[in-house]
Amino acid sequence: MVFFSFSKLDVSLFLLVGYIILNRYVIQTYFGFSIRYLELVGLSFLYVILRNISLANSLWLLLTIVISGIFQAVYGNLQLLGYCISNHSGFKMTGSFFNPGPYAGFLVSVWSVALGMYLFKIKIISQLQSQTKNDSFLFNEFIKKAFEYIPLLGLISIAIVLPATQSRAAWIAAIASSVILMELRYRFLSNLFRKATIKFQKTAIVLFSVGILSTGLFSIYHYKKSSSDGRIFIWKVTTEMIADTPVFGVGFDRFKTHYMNYQANYFEKNRETRETMVADNTYYAFNEFLQFIVENGLIGFMFLMVTAFILFKVKAKEDYKYLSLVAKTGLFGIAVFACFSYPMQILPIKLVLVFLVSTLSNIDGDTYQLKYNQSKERSWAFKTVILVLGAICIYQTNLYASNLNKGFIVWENALNSHQYGDYNEAISAYKSVYTVFNRDGDFLMNYGKTLAIVGEYHKAIEVLKQAKCFLNTSVIETSLGDSYKAIKQYNKAEAAYQNAINMIPSHFYPNYLLAKFYDDSGQEQKAVVLAQKILSKKIKIPSTAIDEIHEEMREILVKNKKPLGFKN
Template sequence: MLLAIVISGTIQAVYGNLQLLGYFPSNHSGFKLTGGFFNPGPYAGFLVSVFPIALGLYLFKEEVVNRLQFDMENKRFLHVNTFIKYAVEYIPLIGIISIILVIPATQSRASWLALTISSSLLLVLRYEILKKLFNHLSKLKKVVLVTTVILIIGVSLLGVYHFKKGSSDGRLFIWKVSTKMINDNPLFGVGFDRFKAHYMDYQANYFAINGETQEALVADNTYYAFNEFIQFVVENGVIGVFLFISVLYVIIKFSSAKENNYLSTILKTSLLSIGVFAFFSYPVQILPIKLIIVVLLAALSKLGQNKIKPFINFKIGTRIKLTLKAFVIGGVLTTTIFSFKYIYKLNTGFKNWQLALNSYQYSDYESAIQEYEAAYPELKNNGEFLMNYGKALSIYKQDKKAIQILEKAKTHLNTTIIETTLGDAYKNIKQYNEAEIAYKHAANMIPSRFYPPYLLAKLYDESGQKEKALVMAKTILEKEVKIPSTAIKEIQQEMKHVITKNKLFN
């Protein structure tokens, strides 16, 4: 299983290298390198989830080979054993080289840290570097060595922070807002997978109270906390964290048999690598990484010597055993059948969603809405789907239905797109107060953006609220431009027209 994970990582690494060389396109218009993922972040996270496994298998290859090989004295297994030997030696080595070649190009600082820490730890544990080093050093030299290492780490972290300072500041701001969410929901959190449904409301509230601070320059629509530990506390509260730590402690604390210590080291270091990456990203939201975590935890639990074996002292009759087996088999078959049906329907829903997006891009809104309606039963709890659906309805002037869909979307996800579209829909049916609330909320979510205030100014102008229109128009003209664009120039020009029209232009 671990070799299979390494092979998958190697394939992704090679794929990424080929993208860099121009042989394959990436999956994101803004990045040349994404592997099989949608942007370089999750791609880098997957690679550093695999890397410690590859490095660990290579460093402990002798132990792995001895564990996997068949009876050495039996000549029938000679070729099989030879294959195992070369597979264990070269598959991880190829994985190590291919991942090291592509990781720098991802520009993912979290992955660099995870790879450095996990690799260093594996090397130290394998060759007992610290033990050998400290045995030959005086106290003074030990202090100097530790101090030097701490300084190097500190300078490195500072360099990593400044490498993409805007991105770093953005994460720090998200964590700052998230602490308010934790303060408001300390025990049970906001609910599992509910971070993206609540975060932008808290961000909007922050700017509504504090105004357009410097933090507004790094604020954006946010789906994740970019720190899995903070997000877990936000969603599940202190009680959820306690339960999670308890389960994790039990799994990791199980001591493995001495001959399996090397495997335990590989598994725990791999989890550590994912954990380091999780401090600055969202690996648990990425299915392939999530599967690796499950495999690692399952393997660790299997290594435990002190497993709990329920019913060990109970004797069960043959008839009861057969009955239990029948129930289990029946349950598994039933679950499998229903699962396949559900997956088939879900897959159909996603296909319809994609067709709807294609139709939307070609401005065929009627066809898009039909596809959205077909996908709705399967994707009615997907916030992003509902956002797209509501947007199409609003553009096609089905405003009342758009409002219904978008309000439902807000229970799963909230963004400036949802709020501005809600504002458009309310404005179209002349519910100006509700439109104003939606536009203001969108403007507070990301104060540096021009579009929500522009829509608000247009609302005031079209609804005859001239004074508010003038104030908003002047505010937009005085607004600092974060990234110059043609759209912003057009907005500014239109705001000048609003002021001129009301004969108050200076």
């Protein structure tokens, strides 16, 4: 007799992932190479593995998560003090991440776990000591010290470094999850309103929450106003994407394929607005829920909301109610961060999320069992088939991962060759891994741009047009413009340059390229008008490049005779 135990949460997750895969491969017209999709598949298998570990081991894994947060916090502090180099030239502190945003997101996901473990440390220690088979005094003392001081150390180290990340989303998530955990542990508000009527309790809580939330959001908005305006603008354009494909969306991880086209259309209709100063090339919606709807449609969002509802309705086994509170609050903290950032693009945060979800499913007291009778011979045959299939899958996965890793190394070498001006070597490298990444928009953009630089314009156009099926940015459009200009397809060149300008009106470079195109192709009047516009254009960030562009625009005006009223 074989048993399969599963929960409602398992079923809802299976349906959610199943829908994403179906939508990606069957419903949508295109699908590209996606690291996020490979991570989704891998995390799904990880979830199955974590579902089958003991709850005692889950507690040790929780401690491991806290330890990883401590290492990241220490690493960030060393970067801040100048002992280690950050991974971004514009920021002093990034941890092992590429910028402070995802770094702060990971820290705040660990913060909720560390705070929960510290608040409920007595129950955790008692439970582990009672379940361990080792009666050694030293081992029990080790458990006590580890689960008492490591979470505390995690809280202290993260509290020191988190403010320096300047991530408002992380601050909001940390405060919200801390308030909830403190209330669940000590019942401050419950005790305060114990003697009040239910109506008064609800009214007071709503007014207090709205007041605190409004004050906090207002303060945080004005703390980095331009950044806040940028995100609000992205959300505004994102809603237009949802309106055009509301049912099934555009496909998993294809937000970046379409967003810049919508941004270009927006500025083409609205021209000079204050939003031009906050627009840039964008890969993420800076709100995971909006991006999920864009990519998977309202049907996918319905599956997600059902999963979230089931998740937060999980009734834990009596001995593990505290663990349920820790896991749910940790997930809530990640969800709050997801409203303003992109944690689902960051693998370490997704690992924490998957572990918390699997923990909730493990402690769910309402599970189902599927059982069927099977002879001993059939049981062995079944296990053998599973083992063989498992071995084949592991072999194929390792082979694919190895080839992919080699491909990424070659791609990185190509980027380095391009940076150092060895374009022929870069093209040779790109060609060698083209079959691996011919559905990756970033790869095709890098490859096409390099082809354009060395003068292989027809090939560059072919590769760049292919790139637009999976990604579009102002870089692709300007490279297309350069290639069309070189082969004298002037109408297409002008359209590509103009599209790049519409994407990011505040950028000087696309405007400069179009002005030079008009000048080189003998369209003097258009060149003069655009040159004047560039010279009067508001500068977002002063630079030597802009000074040089201004100088060339003045030369265009002088060459074509300065228009009346122009001042040099």
